[in-house]
Amino acid sequence: MTRRSNDSYYPLNGPVFQRFCSQILPKIHHKVEWLNLESSTxxxxxxxxxxxxxxxxxLYNINKEYAFRIFTDETPLIHIFQSKISSLVVDIPQKSITGRxxxxxxxxxxxxxxxxxxEYFRFGPAYCCQLRFQNPPTISSSTxxxxxxxxxxxxxxxxLLDGRFDQLQRLSVSIDRIASPQIIIANKINCTN
Structure with missing residues (x-):
């Protein structure tokens, strides 16, 4: 449901998009298992x-404020994320990362x-969506x-590896900086030297 050119995603629009939403998708909705979507559509x-x-x-070309809103506000989309989605790719463009x-x-x-x-989650693109936890995160997942x-x-x-994702079988992680502070994880003092 997107067009890609020069590593950018562009929405479908105009009469083709309207026809797709009003006629085509309602006819094939039961066959759809995965959708790649651009944020504006x-x-x-x-x-x-x-x-x-x-x-x-x-979810491609989604700015960070819209991404936060669709996963926190009570919208009709929340029900879809809660009840159906087991695989998710979130692609936030670098130009959206900076700022307040x-x-x-x-x-x-x-x-x-x-x-x-x-069950599957790719949060990226990896070159710009850098996670930084000020404190141990409160999130976990058993799926x-x-x-x-x-x-x-x-x-x-x-x-991410301290047991909060107890079913995790595969982790692909890019680390920007490896430092050696003394840290406490899972009530144990570790030194990362």
Missing amino acids: MKDILLCTNYPNLYGLG GNSITDIFTAILTVCSKL LLEMHVRVECFVDCLY
Whole structure:
């Protein structure tokens, strides 16, 4: 449901998009299992019909404020994320990362809080969506099997591996900085030398 050119995602629009939402999607809705969507058309596409077999979403070109809002506000989209989605890709463009507002880590936390059935999660793109936990995070998941993220430092990676994701089988993590502070994780003092 997106066009990609030069590593950028562009929405479908105009009469073709309207016809797709009003005629095509309602006819094939029961066959749709995964949708890759661009943020400006996401709401229209997700709400134009019911998708009984939808399990996966790719959300592309979504700015951080909109991402935070759709995973925290009481919107019709919340029900879809809570009840159906087991695979999720969130792609926040770098130009949206800087500035005020919610942090990338706040969005990451909101997603894992709302998406209670999540088994696969790629939060990226990895070159700009850098997680940084000021304190040990309060999130956990007993369903997440695979996660792809970028963290600021090694301590942030250790927080992801301290047991809060007890079913995690595959973790792909990019670490920006490996430092050697003394840290406390799971009530144990560790030195990352």
